[in-house]
Amino acid sequence: MRSPISAVTIVKSRTEKLTNLITQLEQCSPTPDELVIVWMAPPSDLSLVRSDKFDIVHKFVTQDALPIAKARNKGMSAAKHANLVYLNVDAVIAPSLFRDGLLALRDNTVVITSVVFLPNERCCKPYRQISKDEKEIGYLASNDDTLPEDDNNEIPSRDQEINHGKFSDDSICSTVFFIRKADFHKTGGFDEGYAGFGLNDEDFFTNCRALGFSLEQLPTRTFAPHRPNYQCPINHLLDFVHNAQRFHSKWGFYPCVNVLNAYADQGFINADFKQNGIKIKHLPQQVEEDTPGAPAEKPMVTNAQNNIAFTSFHSPEKESGLLSTSA
Template sequence: MRSPISAVTIVKSRTEKLCNLISQLERCSPTPDELVIVWMAPPSDLSLIQSDKFDIVHKFVTQEELPIAKARNKGMLSAKHENLVYLNVDAVISPTLCRDGLLALKDNTVLFTSVVFLPSEHCNKPYSAISKTEKQIGYLASNDETLPDDDNNEIPSRNQGNNHGKFSDDSICSTVFFIRKTDFQKTGGFDEGYAGFGLNDEDFFTNCRALGYSLEQLPTRTFAPHRPNYQCPVNHLLDFVRNAQRFHSKWGFYPCLNVLAAYAEKGFINSNFEEKGLKIVQLPEKEDESNDGVNTSTPHQPTAGIEFTSFHSPDKNQVRLSSTA
């Protein structure tokens, strides 16, 4: 049985994950009525894959690759139903996901699931098998109230204000979330002005809060591959700082303060960024690929000829700006 829900996902090269996601949706009761797949890169052999359980609508790029925000917006706005569920392509979802979301979704509301991050090899199993062994593995949902006070480095914290350098819950909530299409349109979608790595999810959910939407967690759990521990994602320094500047210019505060504090401790940005504005003062010499892309080398002064984009941020005590997304 189909439900009046449009599922949306984006994919670039992880076609094996896409096939797994389609199989999971086919096992849902009820299934979505359609799955919108946005291909971020030129079509592959799977770009016309179909299902006998629901419609699959493929959206392609015509010339160049789509960035994540633009791909997400294209998928969400192309959906035919008012009820939308966005799914990361590598998510392992509950068979009751569509039913749970449809029963709880209301206007001016964003629903998300808790997310349990597991080693990649565990995510290749069916949802039921993962559920049975979850407690034995010892992993807990990243945004559950059951998360221990003493978070380890493999469980992103639920606390946005004290998150041990990891991403806030907003980047976790985007793994699977429901929203009405009309409400998504009111947000203006994901801000396509963010480039590269980091903070687009934080911006989107901050925008939802600014519009007065209620962000509510379903009792449903989602499993996903463990994310690297980006306490200080040096290989994404330029993107992250540029996006943090953009975020501050819109909202009047900096997100992911512990990530920025880690940059400051390494000497890459000014330590007084909250009072004086965020600036890059040194660059890492090179990436250490053996450490998940996190550089531990000594920083050096910015190389001549490299330009840094500056967004003029409001004063610290200035009223937060409304979104232009």
């Protein structure tokens, strides 16, 4: 049975993740009525993939590449239903996702799920198997209120200052979220003025709250691979600083202050950025690909001391309790 909702995802090169997502959607009860796929790169063998369970609508670029914000906006605008759900292409979703989300969704509300980040190889199993394994291990979701005392490689660090509480966890919120199409249009969509890495999600959900929308979290869990781009390494310094300045000019405060403080501690930006704005003092040095000991496939950026990677979000304070669900 189909539900009156449009699912939206964007994809560039991770076509194997798209295949897995479509399979998951086909196993949902109910399924979405349509899946809108925005291709951020030239077409591939999957660019006309179809499903017997729901309609698939393909949207293609008219240029060499499509930025993430523009791709998301294109997909959400192309959806035909009043109810929308955005899905990261590598999300592993619950079979009850659409039933649970539609029960909770209402006007002026964004509904998100609980999210558990896992090593990529553990996200290749069916949802029920992953869920069973994680219950046995005891990991909790990255945006749950209560987390294990000891950090581990699968859960982002929480040993950091909470800044602006409810604004600090939006990178996780964007993994899966439901919103009315009319409400998405009220936001103006994702700000396409952000360049490169960082803070577009924080900006979008800050905008939602500024409009008076409520963010409600389902107890329904989503699993996702813990990839390096969930963090903020210093090779994205320029993008992050540019985007932080844009964010501050719009909202009057800096997001992800722990990242900026870490930049300041390493001497890349001024320590008094809150009072005097961000000024770049010097740039990190690029490691050459042929440097002995440096990974050939992914050169890192470092300073003279060591490699540094800073997390780009915090565990948030919640404005409301978990929603009840029939799952």
